[in-house]
Amino acid sequence: MKEKVTIWTKRLLDLMFWSGIVVTATLPLSIRIIGSYFDEIKDKYGELVVIYFVLGVAGLVIVRELRKMFKTVLDKNCFVEANVISLKKMSKWSFFIVAMSLVRTVVYLTFVMLVIILVFVMAALFCLVLANVFEEAIRYKEENDFTI
Numbered sequence: 001m002k003e004k005v006t007i008w009t010k011r012l013l014d015l016m017f018w019s020g021i022v023v024t025a026t027l028p029l030s031i032r033i034i035g036s037y038f039d040e041i042k043d044k045y046g047e048l049v050v051i052y053f054v055l056g057v058a059g060l061v062i063v064r065e066l067r068k069m070f071k072t073v074l075d076k077n078c079f080v081e082a083n084v085i086s087l088k089k090m091s092k093w094s095f096f097i098v099a100m101s102l103v104r105t106v107v108y109l110t111f112v113m114l115v116i117i118l119v120f121v122m123a124a125l126f127c128l129v130l131a132n133v134f135e136e137a138i139r140y141k142e143e144n145d146f147t148i
Contacts, residue, residue, distance in 0.1 A: 010070040017063045024056030040108065047107045051100060058097050065090050079137045087131035094124035 023030070028049050035042035065086040072078045097120045105113050 006070065006073055010067070010074065013063055013067050013070060017060065017067060020056065020060050020063060024053060024060065027052050027056065044107055051104045051107065055097060055100055055104075058093050058100065061093050062090050062097075065093075079134060079141050081138060084131050084134045084138065087127045087134060091124045091127035091131065094120045094127060098124065 031041065031045060031049050031052065035045055041048060069078070069083050069086050072080055072083055098117050101113055101117045101120070105117075
């Protein structure tokens with residue numbers, strides 16, 4: 001059962017990655033269409049396309065790192081240095097998303113963006129803590145390998 005959940009989560013991440021590429025690539029068109037219904041968006045079309053494109057790319061980088069980590073889980077070898085590096089990258093990109101979201105609030109403030117900022121601050125901190133846990137687990141694993 002545990003392995004099925006992991007496989008389905010990996011498939012969900014794959015779907016998120018590829019659909020994220022499509023959504024990010026079609027931002028100019030989709031924002032133009034949404035802007036035809038909302039004047040606030042139409043007036044800030046250029047800024048919103050740039051901000052959401054940058055946020056989309058940052059999100060894709062995070063999902064790519066998660067996909068790499070899930071491959072190690074499926075291979076039953078998750079306590080490796082590559083996962084520590086991925087977690088640290090995800091933390092940095094999460095903080096970057098927070099910074100870009102703060103910029104976005106200057107252009108177009110919504111309550112949802114404030115929630116997103118909080119979520120990504122928590123995600124960044126969680127990734128840093130998890131990276132430390134993984135580093136410690138790797139150290140224990142290496143000590144045990146040397147003992148045997």
